[in-house]
Amino acid sequence: MSRLSFRPRPLDIHKKLPIVKSVKDFEDDDTPTTSATRSSQLLRLSAADSDFNVGNNIEVAPTPAKKLASEIPTPQFVVVDTYERDYSRTFAQPTSYLRGRGARAELGEFVEYDLDNEDEDWLQQFNREKKTLSPDRFENLLFKFEVLDHKARERAGVITPTFGAQVPVLLQLDAAAEALQAQGIKHVVFQSAYSYWKEKRERWQKPILRRLQPPPPVNDTNPYNVFRPREKAHRLHTRRMQRRENNVQSFEKLRQVRRNLEQAKVILEALIKREERKRDAMETEVSLQRLQMKYKHETELVEDSFDVPGGFPAFSNKFGSSEEEFMDSDDVANFRPRPTSTPRASAAAQNFRDSGHPVVVPAGVPKQEFRRRFIPNTNRWLHKMDPLEPLLLFTKPLIPEKLAAAHIVPPSRVPGAKSSGGAAVEFHGRIGRGGRIIFDRWNPLSHSPINFGNSYHLPPKPQASMYN
Amino acid sequence: MKRKEQLQRHMRKCDLKHPPGDEIYRSGTLSMFEVDGKKNKVYGQNLCYLAKLFLDHKTLYYDVDLFLFYILCECDDRGCHMVGYFSKEKHSEESYNLACILTLPPYQRKGYGKFLIAFSYELSKKEGKVGTPERPLSDLGLLSYKGYWTRVLLDILKKHKGNISIKELSDMTAIKADDILNTLQSLDLIQYRKGQHVICADPKVLDRHLKAAGRGGLEVDVSKLIWTPYREQG
Numbered sequence: 001m002s003r004l005s006f007r008p009r010p011l012d013i014h015k016k017l018p019i020v021k022s023v024k025d026f027e028d029d030d031t032p033t034t035s036a037t038r039s040s041q042l043l044r045l046s047a048a049d050s051d052f053n054v055g056n057n058i059e060v061a062p063t064p065a066k067k068l069a070s071e072i073p074t075p076q077f078v079v080v081d082t083y084e085r086d087y088s089r090t091f092a093q094p095t096s097y098l099r100g101r102g103a104r105a106e107l108g109e110f111v112e113y114d115l116d117n118e119d120e121d122w123l124q125q126f127n128r129e130k131k132t133l134s135p136d137r138f139e140n141l142l143f144k145f146e147v148l149d150h151k152a153r154e155r156a157g158v159i160t161p162t163f164g165a166q167v168p169v170l171l172q173l174d175a176a177a178e179a180l181q182a183q184g185i186k187h188v189v190f191q192s193a194y195s196y197w198k199e200k201r202e203r204w205q206k207p208i209l210r211r212l213q214p215p216p217p218v219n220d221t222n223p224y225n226v227f228r229p230r231e232k233a234h235r236l237h238t239r240r241m242q243r244r245e246n247n248v249q250s251f252e253k254l255r256q257v258r259r260n261l262e263q264a265k266v267i268l269e270a271l272i273k274r275e276e277r278k279r280d281a282m283e284t285e286v287s288l289q290r291l292q293m294k295y296k297h298e299t300e301l302v303e304d305s306f307d308v309p310g311g312f313p314a315f316s317n318k319f320g321s322s323e324e325e326f327m328d329s330d331d332v333a334n335f336r337p338r339p340t341s342t343p344r345a346s347a348a349a350q351n352f353r354d355s356g357h358p359v360v361v362p363a364g365v366p367k368q369e370f371r372r373r374f375i376p377n378t379n380r381w382l383h384k385m386d387p388l389e390p391l392l393l394f395t396k397p398l399i400p401e402k403l404a405a406a407h408i409v410p411p412s413r414v415p416g417a418k419s420s421g422g423a424a425v426e427f428h429g430r431i432g433r434g435g436r437i438i439f440d441r442w443n444p445l446s447h448s449p450i451n452f453g454n455s456y457h458l459p460p461k462p463q464a465s466m467y468n
Numbered sequence: 469m470k471r472k473e474q475l476q477r478h479m480r481k482c483d484l485k486h487p488p489g490d491e492i493y494r495s496g497t498l499s500m501f502e503v504d505g506k507k508n509k510v511y512g513q514n515l516c517y518l519a520k521l522f523l524d525h526k527t528l529y530y531d532v533d534l535f536l537f538y539i540l541c542e543c544d545d546r547g548c549h550m551v552g553y554f555s556k557e558k559h560s561e562e563s564y565n566l567a568c569i570l571t572l573p574p575y576q577r578k579g580y581g582k583f584l585i586a587f588s589y590e591l592s593k594k595e596g597k598v599g600t601p602e603r604p605l606s607d608l609g610l611l612s613y614k615g616y617w618t619r620v621l622l623d624i625l626k627k628h629k630g631n632i633s634i635k636e637l638s639d640m641t642a643i644k645a646d647d648i649l650n651t652l653q654s655l656d657l658i659q660y661r662k663g664q665h666v667i668c669a670d671p672k673v674l675d676r677h678l679k680a681a682g683r684g685g686l687e688v689d690v691s692k693l694i695w696t697p698y699r700e701q702g
Contacts, residue, residue, distance in 0.1 A: 011658065011665050013634035013645045019625060019669045020661075075574065086476065089545040097491035097694055098548075100503070114478050117470050135477060210510055215531060226528035227513055 113143035113209050122196055132189050141185070145197045146209040159214075398429040398437065408437060485547030487511070487539040492695040493587070498686065499548055500587065501539045502695070505532030512537055515553065519570045525606060526568055534558050535567065536698060538587065540580060551575040554584045556591075557602075558698055563644065565592045565599025569609070582685025585616045590688050592642035595697045600644040617643060617651040618681040625657075625669040632667070 080086070115123070115135060123138050153159055185193075200208060207213050216225035403409075432438035469475040488511055489503035505512035512532035520526050535555045541548035552571035557564055566588040571580045585601075592599035601613060620641050625632075638645045652658045655677050657668050 009660055009665070011634070011649065013638070013649070015665075016631035016633045016636070017658075017665050017667050018631050019628060019667045021669050021671065082476075086479065087546045091485045091543075091545050091547045093543055093548075097494060098486055098499075098501075099491075100489040100501075100507075111481060114469070114474055116474070120471065120474070135473075139477070210513075227516075227531045228529060230530045230534055 111140055111143045112211060113139055113146065115139050126192065138193060141193050142197055146207055146212060150212050493693050495689045495692040497543050499541045499543050501541060503537040503539060505535040505537060519568060522570055522573065523568060540584060552580045552584055554588060563597060563599055564602040566601045579685030581612055582616060583688065585612060586688045589642045590690055590693060594695060598638055598642050598644045600647055614651065615681040617647055618677055619684055621648060621651060622674045622678050625667065626671060626674055
């Protein structure tokens with residue numbers, strides 16, 4: 001058994017293949033094929049023993065047809081008595097092959113229009129009293145109306161290549177009467193025929209002669225509209241075809257592409273600028289933080305200079321004003337206005353009034369970075385900050401209610417712990433690295449216990465007073 | 469024409485007793501007429517309407533301008549009477565040599581359909597191109613084409629001496645190589661032995677397949693085909 005035949009191998013169509021006629025070459029005696037394909041295997045299994053049913057699928061089809069044969073209605077026919085007259089044996093086949101007539105491009109003498117049921121009924125009605133108009137002449141009239149109207153529209157330049165709105169009727173009664181004088185039809189009759197035609201046209205909204213009906217537009221989605229025009233070359237999605245186009249349409253498209261690209265360029269340039277500014281902002285922020293850290297460590301050295309009472313009001317004013325100042329300027333500069341700015345300022349002022357201490361700018365939340373930058377730059381004023389308190393630049397202070405809600409109990413005071421002033425050590429809660437809640441009793445930076453009471457830490461929330 | 473009088477009136481006017489267009493084949497009582505959809509638009513459209521009655525999957529989306537209609541007729545002293553037709557694109561990107569094919573119901577099961585398929589390939593041979601029917605094929609269409617391909621290819625294999633390539637078969641028959649491969653493979657006639665592909669052509673086997681594929685239809689006498697491939701007129 002040739003297992004190799006299971007694996008499909010590409011077949012070169014240009015290579016000559018040997019035609020093997022002898023059965024001896026095959027592995028199995030009577031069956032001409034080995035299991036070359038799974039399908040043949042299945043067929044063999046399902047087929048009858050002797051009759052090899054490779055053509056199984058072909059033979060299956062007629063069988064159901066045979067079963068259905070009794071259900072298919074057989075066509076009936078009736079021999080018409082006028083058959084011989086209608087289809088007279090007058091066709092003489094020439095010995096040479098028949099040639100087709102030239103394309104009847106122009107609307108010529110041949111009356112292309114045929115009366116339909118509607119027309120015939122109307123004519124019958126019209127002729128009820130007296131046989132005034134024969135069907136042939138009526139047909140002729142309608143045809144001529146169509147032709148004349150078409151010519152009038154051509155002259156007026158309103159021929160549309162595809163069917164858009166309704167096709168207007170331009171032929172007037174007088175013009176028609178004039179043109180068709182030679183017909184020798186009584187004017188009254190003529191008038192009735194004309195008004196019938198006009199009414200029909202208005203009802204149909206398009207010519208009643210098929211050849212004059214414009215095709216539906218290419219983009220028409222109505223499934224009942226048929227025979228849309230196609231461009232000269234059958235439009236397929238091949239790159240080849242697109243290359244051949246060189247008309248106004250493709251020019252407009254290219255123009256549009258160019259406009260789009262230019263706009264994209266402008267946007268991208270603005271984007272680059274914005275990102276550069278962002279980077280600069282970030283860098284200055286980082287250096288600010290570094291400065292603050294530096295100042296924080298150096299505060300103890302310059303603390304003394306602040307103990308001048310007189311200096312406070314000035315400072316406070318300065319502070320207040322600077323607060324206002326940078327609030328205003330910040331409101332302009334900030335992309336996101338700080339909702340807490342006002343409570344902060346008022347809290348700061350309040351605290352100031354209450355405690356009489358210089359108010360420090362609180363350790364801010366990250367969003368407040370822009371605000372803080374203005375204080376040292378504009379005032380050269382070092383905030384009084386508790387050197388003992390770890391300055392944690394980017395954390396929010398803990399909110400007691402939330403702690404309670406989460407069932408977190410701050411560790412109770414440890415009596416008897418060492419402290420510089422003999423006061424009980426309180427735990428200072430903060431959010432540490434990774435969002436963990438940490439209660440410090442040891443200032444990691446200054447290596448001394450935390451004494452919360454002296455802290456001038458002013459959290460951004462108005463509940464700041466709680467800590468004091 | 470919904471009423472007899474209308475038809476009679478029309479026939480008094482119109483003396484055409486055969487399809488508009490050139491006769492390109494005549495053998496016995498069979499004739500083939502080639503009708504240009506652009507030159508005889510109303511005829512083409514009406515033919516499509518008629519065909520749509522019997523071909524459910526046919527679309528009438530696009531106009532007949534880009535098509536040629538090949539009308540098969542039986543001729544007698546009353547005229548040339550259409551029994552079937554097939555349509556073909558004037559220019560086909562996918563080398564389709566047949567778009568729609570229909571034998572009118574009263575004339576089915578007489579071999580006209582197979583004649584039409586064979587005729588479409590004769591035209592392709594004259595053009596020097598390979599051809600294939602437009603996809604997707606209907607069920608009946610696939611059946612008919614499989615039968616045609618089987619008959620043609622197996623007839624050649626029965627008589628051929630020596631080796632042959634798929635390409636050569638394609639050149640001889642104007643059948644696309646893919647169709648040839650599919651046909652031979654579905655009949656299990658292509659096998660892989662001793663490191664190469666071979667075509668199995670055991671006469672008994674071939675006869676079995678040929679029997680299953682059914683009789684051929686009416687034959688096309690190529691000598692009676694007087695035709696030049698379609699060329700765009702300026």
